[in-house]
Amino acid sequence: MTTLGETLALADLERDPETILARLRAEEPVSWIPSMNMWLVTRWDDVEFVDNHPELFSARTDPSFLARALGRNMLTLDPPESTRARTAMLPSFQPRGVSGRFAAGELPALADTFIDAIADRGEADLMADYAAPLASASLARVLGIDREGWEKVWEWCRGLCTDLANFEDDPELKAVGDRAREDLGAVLDRYLDRIDPDSDDCALADFVRARPEGGPLTRDEIINNVRLMISGGINEPVDGIGLLAMTVIGDPELRARLAGNPSLWRRATEEALRLYTPVGTITRQASGDIVLGGSSIHAGDLVSGVLRSANLDESHWTDPTRFDIDRREGGHAAFALGDHRCLGEWLGRQEVRVGTQRLFERLEGLRLAPDEDPVLTGFEFRGPTSLRVVWDSVVGP
Numbered sequence: 001m002t003t004l005g006e007t008l009a010l011a012d013l014e015r016d017p018e019t020i021l022a023r024l025r026a027e028e029p030v031s032w033i034p035s036m037n038m039w040l041v042t043r044w045d046d047v048e049f050v051d052n053h054p055e056l057f058s059a060r061t062d063p064s065f066l067a068r069a070l071g072r073n074m075l076t077l078d079p080p081e082s083t084r085a086r087t088a089m090l091p092s093f094q095p096r097g098v099s100g101r102f103a104a105g106e107l108p109a110l111a112d113t114f115i116d117a118i119a120d121r122g123e124a125d126l127m128a129d130y131a132a133p134l135a136s137a138s139l140a141r142v143l144g145i146d147r148e149g150w151e152k153v154w155e156w157c158r159g160l161c162t163d164l165a166n167f168e169d170d171p172e173l174k175a176v177g178d179r180a181r182e183d184l185g186a187v188l189d190r191y192l193d194r195i196d197p198d199s200d201d202c203a204l205a206d207f208v209r210a211r212p213e214g215g216p217l218t219r220d221e222i223i224n225n226v227r228l229m230i231s232g233g234i235n236e237p238v239d240g241i242g243l244l245a246m247t248v249i250g251d252p253e254l255r256a257r258l259a260g261n262p263s264l265w266r267r268a269t270e271e272a273l274r275l276y277t278p279v280g281t282i283t284r285q286a287s288g289d290i291v292l293g294g295s296s297i298h299a300g301d302l303v304s305g306v307l308r309s310a311n312l313d314e315s316h317w318t319d320p321t322r323f324d325i326d327r328r329e330g331g332h333a334a335f336a337l338g339d340h341r342c343l344g345e346w347l348g349r350q351e352v353r354v355g356t357q358r359l360f361e362r363l364e365g366l367r368l369a370p371d372e373d374p375v376l377t378g379f380e381f382r383g384p385t386s387l388r389v390v391w392d393s394v395v396g397p
């Protein structure tokens, strides 16, 4: 008998993930997808189990696109090996670190700069003209490489991601990734040569100052993990801003509530991240044979925990496909659930919330351009390809 998994291709999951994931949860919660050569794990409890058992489901996959494109980094290692860089780097992305100072002081002003840049036009593509510059400039500032300009940082991000998604080993795509990896590596080397660890207030200086168990971080540890941050820490806030802006534009009642009570923007941010889950999956490799959700997984099989599906699991959430700002059902899985939970989670949330809130505060009459119909694309990474909007007038800052 043909299984549901045998009939599926990545293109189906990119086109209509909600319907397919609901069927998988109901009929084949741990499903082998031959066209993707991996298992998809779709129920909340099983996804949580995979993410919390690195001894059974390893992040040290072989082959590893992440290690090939970026160099060995924390997301390609299991604890305790991964813990060293993670522990040393996490404080920079928390409220008491450089990210906290950035979010409290500079982030709203940075958002205003990019709004000012489009203000007179009366129309823009929010993804390309606003979210991408803001997310690139934010991470560059926190890292301490903002002298490079946001365009350069965005170009690195796109170059690295080109090779990360190069599943068929296309030499031209690999060359694009190689160039970004080497160029960024050389620039980081120069910055690290000049860091003053006694006074510089940026994440790169924190990384040099850090003293995790086993001694200071090596150059390679710093550079490879910064490549990971640039490849992963820009697209997601970009998609997050697009998804939240799209949601608010499309829901006048929600928009009125946010205008009347701006503190609700926090809840709106969380609910948009839950409902759309910009990073769809976590990929691991089975260390041994194991039965999960009634399916027999073999040692060496690739296993994908589908965060997007966990966030829509009807046994975990009430009416999960509905955007409900009043939901009180606990944390979601958009930043993952285990040892590799997003390092930049706190900063990412601030960028999405402040970035989107400023748009609605400043661009009066913000709405979709007359011929715009936002289309969400992607399975691994999901967001609107474009979000063309118009507005009537600009307030402030």
Ligand code: HEM
Binding pocket: 074, 075, 076, 082, 086, 093, 139, 228, 229, 232, 233, 234, 236, 237, 240, 278, 279, 281, 282, 283, 307, 334, 335, 336, 339, 340, 341, 342, 343, 344, 345, 347, 348, 349, 352
């Ligand atoms: C809305 C924004 C964001 C979302 C939805 C998001 C999502 C995620 C997810 C789901 C993971 C787990 C991946 C896995 O286990 O395979 C992850 C890991 C990671 N994220 Fe984010 N991310 C966001 C923003 C950021 C930012 C701003 C940074 C900047 C530093 C960042 C850096 C990282 C790093 C370094 C890891 C690997 C952590 C580890 O291996 O321990 N992310 N992110």
